[in-house]
Amino acid sequence: MKLGVVKAYLKKEFIDLWRSKMIVMVYLIPMMVVILFGYGIRMEVTHSRTVIIDRDNTKMSQEIIRAFSTTKYFDTKVLNITDNEALRLIKQNKADLFIIIPHNFEKNLMHSRNAEIAVYIDGSFPLRATTLEGYVQGVFLNQLEKNGVKVPFKINQRNFFNESMRDENGIIPGLIGLTMLIAPAIIAALLIVKEKEAGTIFNFYSSPVSKIEFLIAKLTPPFILYSFNTFILFLIAVYIFKVPFKGSFLLYFLASEIYIVISIGIGLLVSIITSRQVTALVLTVLITVIPGFLYSGILMPISSMTGESYIEAHMFPVMYYNHLLYDAFLIAQGFNSPKNVEYFFILIFYAAALLFIGSLLLKKELK
Amino acid sequence: MLEVKNVTVKYKNIVGVRNVSFKADSGEIIGFIGADGAGKSSTMHAIAGVKRFEGEIIFRGQVYHSPKEAEKIKPQLSLMPQGLGLVLYDNLSVKEHFEFFRNIREVKRDIEYEKRLLNMAGLYEFQDRLAGHLSGGMRQKLSLILALLPRPKLLILDEPTTGVDPISRRELWDIVDGFRKKEGIIALISTAYMQEAEKMDKLLLFDEGEVIARGKADELKESIKDYTYEGEIESEDCFSFNNRTYSLKPLNLKKASPLLEGVFFVNALKKGKKNLKIELEEKEAKLSEVVVKAEGLTKKFGSFIADDHVDLELKSGEILGLLGANGAGKTTFMKMLLGLYPIDEGELYLLGKRIKSYEDRLELKSKIGYMSQRFALYEEMSVKENMEYFAKMHDLSPKETKEKIEYFSTLFGFKKYLNDFPKDLPLGINQRFSLSVALLHEPVVLFLDEPTSGVDTIARATFWKFLREIKEKWKISILITTHYMSEAEYCDRVVVLKRGKKIVDDEVKKLHEKFPGLSFEEIFIKYYEGSA
Known part of the structure; x- marks a missing residue:
């Protein structure tokens, strides 16, 4: 390997990244x-x-209404309307759910008779509907207990690692896993395909520059630039989104560096099969976003996947990196956990x- | 020194070039002559070791059969691929290019040598300018001196002069010529300009993926002198071009000194190809005296002025050639005439009508035929489907469409290609079929943008013959752009643009009277230099 050649190429790449303003893309997109x-x-x-329709109008029903009004989860309105009118409100997208407290509710309850409550939830977004269902049940159970109604069992629930059950704590690390897969791959692919499209690739093809020199020159800039991104994204997570960081920064940093290499490797493969920047861009986004999002465990736990999706999730490197990310942010087991060590080595293998x-596939010749 | 043995280059399903063999000694310039797709670039890519090939190449005792084996000769080689400054990085300055190429080619900095190169290319004062801001000619010259920087022993230049203005072209040649003598290099140079062939030591003439003739320019011309006659005649068995007629059978005409392009004609005749005869019926057309009148047309792109107050008049029944190098403003000008670009300044009259808005153009659309650069055909549709599509756009009835397709495909000789896709056809066929698409709706004026670029000699000759016939019999006025200065010969009048400004506007006849004995190339250089 000739160091002078690599240095010359690197200098050119950085000048080009700067003057073509691609550098903005490098930092702006992940952020x-x-x-x-x-x-x-x-x-x-x-x-x-x-919307709560109170047809009971008792102390109990008033308390229930108050319980709903005081949480951030519900914006409650008490209306005296018919079922059909309530239904219309949902259809017109003026309400997400309505609750009917029927006549004699308190009385039935006190006499241990079957007391029923009607809850109608807009199910167009199933996830939102099931979440709301859980909330509503929770409010009612709580309320009954306060009033001395016997509930046959009690759940003593405590969440580990993300005790406050903040969404950010779960989502932000997953997003870091997503961007760090997409962005370096795009830049790596573009840096090579750009030369193919312009014709400057001939400077590589027809000169004594070796494949290794070319690869080092092309892949080092995205690697260095994105290494800084690991810090930037860490700061965004911890200071803007207040995600706790309980684990080892070294694990986070090392895993991220390897992960960047994986992403750049994907970009390299894309650049080999494409010859236009647009195609390279679309292809890279396509093959990184899907695993980065669907099979990463952000939206759906990997353990709940079955069949093909379970296998696919294990095929993509995202899952392993995200596991380490969650460990670094929330769990803090580090290398004490054999699973973390295993995943760490799997990442190295991928890279x-x-x-x-x-x-191997990169050829110093025209197709 | 360089020996090429039976080299064949294949692409997925087509053969780029078949069985090329030749030898070259140091200090020699080998010229590759031929049209686009004739096999010149394929051969060069094989020799430069950037494309897989069959056969064997030996350079200075090093034998190679593949790009991988060619690695060992790459330190001694420079390739300048086809295209204006293709190897340049737009965001790097001239100086930075020198630094980059010096380092990747691992040459020691030789200040004197670099200064000489920069001076030769006239770029010494522009060292801090970004390559993206250089003109086409300057880009080509920079690419060339960068190719010379590592002092290669084998210099491969793929159409270094195509589309470059005549002065830069002459300078490019001076640089190469000076070099091969001093440094004893082998230079392989392809060109689309026949005049440049004279400057080569040896020529390889390419046609349809094969070398059809080789030798010195004089030898080649000598070889066809028995078939060359003066004047132009119309017959199936001979080709006429440039005031010469080439025929295998003896003709009752005076013999003439042959031109190099004649080799292509004689070769075609030997292969049994027939000249396309064209006879059109006379048509009457009443037209205003002046078909197109442009006064001070100006187009700006940001701070760049593509056309700077250009006046132009196309008279009825005239072929007007709009000449200039790449980037001179020809296509931009034509697009303003067509309304594809808004006009920034100036006035335009089409068929006697002042054009101010889009509505003004609507009723004229049916009278104007346009053939765009690189022909703008639909690649996924066959020739026939393309023609049907364009006929529908012009509201032709199915019956009319059928008749027209039949008529034009017979007339222009592409009937047997009707069901083929444009991308599988030679450029010359596409060119004729695009012309017939432009003629479908019987326009009275034709705008042709670079219709002859890259097309082989015979197709070009045929095309010009068609144009003159169309002009004479159908009274259609034609505005045509080209970067071949020599094609001025076939126009009635020429306008030459240089970086957006008009430098020549005269009748061809008068230009010849003014500069007796000079070729158009030479005449225009005088204008370019401002000495005429």
Whole structure:
């Protein structure tokens, strides 16, 4: 390997990244993804527009209404309308759910007769509906207990690791896993395909520059630039989204560096099969966003996947990195957990394999 | 020194070039002559070791059969691929390019040598300018001196002069010529300009993926002198072009000194190809005296002025050639005439009508035929489907459409290709079929943008013959752009643009009277230099 050649190429790449303003993309895109998605994705449902029709009008029903009005989860309105009118409110998207407390509710309850409550939830978004259902049940159980109604059992629930059950704590690390898969891959692919599209690739093809020199020159800039991003994204997570960081920063940093290499490896493979920047961009986004989002465990726990999706999730490197990320942020087991060690080595394997395949497939000739 | 043995280059399903063999000694310039797709670039890519090939190449005792084996000769080689400054990075300055190429080619900095190169290319004062801000000619010259920087022993230049203004072209040649003598290099140079062939030591003539003739320019011309006659005649058994007629059978005409392009004609005749005869019926057309009148047309792109107050008049029944290098403003000008670009300044009259808005153009659309650069055909549709589509756009009835397709495909000789896809056809066929698409709706004026670029000699000759016939019999006025200065010969009048400004506007006849004995290339260089 000739160091002078690599240095010359590197200098050119950095000048080009700077003057073509691609550098903005390098830092802006990951930050934007984390910030926008971080604020945008919410698993918990708050301020759902709730209509309560109180036909009982007793102390108990008043208390229930108060219980609903005092949480952030419901924006409660008490209306005296018919069932059909309430239904219309949901259809017109003026309410998300309505609750009917029937006549004689308190009386039935006190006399241990079957007391029923009607809850109608807009089910167009199943996830929101089931969440709301849980909330509503919770409020009622709580209320009954306070009033001395015997509930045959009691759940003593406590969440570990994300004690406050904040959405951000779960989502932000997942988003870091997503962006760090997409962004370095795009830049790596573009840096190579750009030369193919412009014709400057001939400088590599027809000169004594070796494949290894070219690869180092092309892949080092995205690696260095995105290494800084691991710090930036860490700061965003901890200071803007207040995600606790309980584990080892070293684990976070090392795992992220390896993960960047994986992403760059994907970009390299894309650059080999494409010859236009647009195609390279679309293809990279396509093959990184889907595993980065669906099979990463952000939206759906991997353990609840079955069949094909379970296998697919294990095929993509995202799952392993996210596991380590969650450990670094929330669990803090570090390398004491054999699973973390295993996943760490799986990541190293991915990185090495991608780079190896990429350098084998890269040809110093026209197609 | 360089020996190429039976080299064949294949792409997925087509053969780029078949069985090329030749030898070259140091100090020699080998010229590759031929049209786009004739096999010149394929051969160069094989020799430069950037494309897989069959056969064997030996350079200075090193034998190679593949790009991988060619690695060992790459330190001695420079390739300048086809395209204006293709190897340049737009965001790097001239100086930074030198630094980059010096380092990747691992040459020691030789200040004197670099200064000489920069001076030769006239770039010494522009060292801090970004490559993206250089003109086409300057880009080509920079690419060339960068190729010379590592002092290669084998210099491969793929159409270094295509589309470059005549002065830069001459300078490019001076640089190469000076070099090969001093440094004893082998230079392989392809060109689309026949005049440049004279400057080469040896020529390889490419046609349809094969070398059809080789030798010195004089030898090649000598070889066809028995078939070359003066004047132009119309017959199936001979080709006429450039005031020469080529025929295998003896003709009752005076013999003439042959031109190099004649080799292509004679070769075609030997292969049994027939000249396309074209006879059109006379048509009457009443037209205003002046078909197109542009006064001070100006187009700006940001701070760049593509066309700077250009006046132009296309008279009825005239072929007007709009000439200039790439980037001179020809296409931009034509797009303003067509309303594809808004006009920034100036006035435009089409068929006697002042054009101010889009509505003004609507009723004229049916009178204007347009053929765009690189022909703008639909690649996924067959020739026939393309024609049907364009006929529908012009509201032709199905019956009319059928008749027109039949008529034009017979007339222009592409009937047997009707069911083929444009991308599978030679450029020359696409060119004729695009012309017939432009003629479908019987326009009275034709705008043709670079219709002859990259097309082989015979197709070009045929095309010009068609144009003159269309003009004479159908009274259609034609505005045509080209970067081949020599094609001025076939126009009635020429306008030459240089970086957006008009430098020539005269009748061809008068130009010849003014500069007796000079070729158009030479005449325009005088204007370019401002000495005429």
